[in-house]
Amino acid sequence: MSDEWKSGSSEASGNNADDRSWKLLEKTLLAGVQEQRRARRWGIFFKLLTFVYLIGALFAFTPLLDFGKGGSRSTEHTAVIDVQGMIADKEMASADNVVGALRAAFDDTKTKGVILRINSPGGSPVQSGYIYDEIRRLRAKNPDIKVYAVISDLGASGAYYIASAADQIYADKASLVGSIGVTAAGFGFVGTMDKLGVDRRTYTSGEHKAFLDPFQPPKADETAFWQSVLDTTHRQFIASVKTGRGDRLKDKEHPELFSGLVWTGEQALPLGLIDGLGNASYVAREIIGAKDMVDYTIEDSTFDRFSKKLGVSMANQLAMWMGFQGPQLR
Template identity: 75%
Template sequence: MSDEWGKPVNESKEDRTSLKLLEKTLLAGVQEQRRARRWGIFFKLLTFVYLFGVLLIFSPLLHMGEGKAVGDTHTAIINVRGMIADEEAASADNIVGALRAAFEDSNTKGVVLRINSPGGSPVQSGYIYDEIRRLRGEYPAIKVYAVIADLGASGAYYIASAADEIYADKSSLVGSIGVTAATFGFVETMDKLGVERRVYTSGEHKAFLDPFQPEKPEETEFWRSVLATTHRQFIDSVKQGRGDRLQVAGHPELFSGLIWSGEQALELGLIDGLGNASYVAREVIGEAELVDFTVKDSPLERFTKQLGVSIGSQLALWMGFQGPQLR
């Protein structure tokens, strides 16, 4: 230390002791804060593990008896909501499982598929369609009714056409019997950016859907033929399910991918009547008591789905390609 004239000032022993004591006090405070922070993180993790364990143990109990009917007869309700795709709520596994449980219940008087979906995978829709028809054959006394709420389009209508009868609201959107597959083209963008695309394949057409390469006429024609085949399968299934009720004559646009209101769909034979699920249960099936057989996620499954991200799906969207969709 020095005074204002630059002359050194001798530090007393007491000053040095005070400085060391202050330094130790500050260091101890910092160390204590670090320990407190570590313990805080530890207890937060411990709480998370505890809650996760509780969900893991008790989630099966929360679903005991779910979808199981007791007592008198009832109308079984199965919801088909959202995109029809693997690992979604409206996947074939979920819908087929619910259908089997509903048909196997001795108290089920009729089954209502309550549909509100834009469609989705032709494969998943086809699985459900086939299972509905199989169960109808195995349990002829139990009728299946599809009831369309806001939307019953594409793959959702594919499923509905397997039912004995279809109902909708007068303003519901029904139909969209078509197939689509969307992608993008980034060739000119790559040229402008000066980026070279390098793709190595072991098949002549392995990369024909690559959005970063120019389209080839023969590959485009091939892809159109794939979609046309899927569309034909869709049309055949709808015709098989609806039969003579479809007003095909004079309406060539019926299978063009257009969508109609419930009122228009009734005139075209796409549906059999106007009404909601409660109306069908009460007035058509004759059993107003509803029992929900829809497969539901457990709290643990909902929790993990919220935390997880489907990397594959996000990459597919980023690349601009989706597989064939019934629309």
């Protein structure tokens, strides 16, 4: 009996020791896991803190970097306004941005002349027309301040529409100039829908409310009507260019002048589409007589530019390409 008791007692002691060992091991493991979690949380915190610091520094110092804005508004200077990229609402070259910059340049008593530095394929006829009208209004109100359009790589369609409102147009000999025409594009998915066996059902309260639906076959009368819209816009474009350029256009009845073709600066000069060859620095120094250039361009905020790079603009364009797209001066 005594031996049995001793044996049982020994086994119980062994089990208790094992339990204590497992509990100690469990506590050690849990402590290690908790320490790793704390280290991970602190690591994430410091990474976020660094990220916030860098973003804050970017927002704080970007306005101070003033890249390419040489010259001072306190002395006589040439005002420069960039017309870059698509001319459209919410873009850098929107009418609001360009017109706002023009007004600021003309309001500055130290502005001796204004250069529109253009590198654009064109865009909205409405936005282009608004800028065109404002240039002519400001020129009439301030006859002592001349406006010069200087085309770098490309000054086509809506961009040339704007340029034609200036007192003079300059370009490089290899610049692409002109493209006086109107385009509207889209896709037709009728065949694709048929192959997929998908039936398009559209309900409207107007005969032409589903006008130019890409999922339905085109209708002859609607196509003819849409062509008349484009032709009307084209006539408005031509009339504005003729008004802006006047007798400087060598042959206003040239069969291809308003056909949508583009010319190099060297070819555009004898046609009267431009007045000379030269860049912005040349015009400021030799034509305006104020070599110091001050940039009046209104740009998007850093956050807006960052957002657009994440795909906002791409999404807007994709939505237009997949559906209805209005007339474009391109």
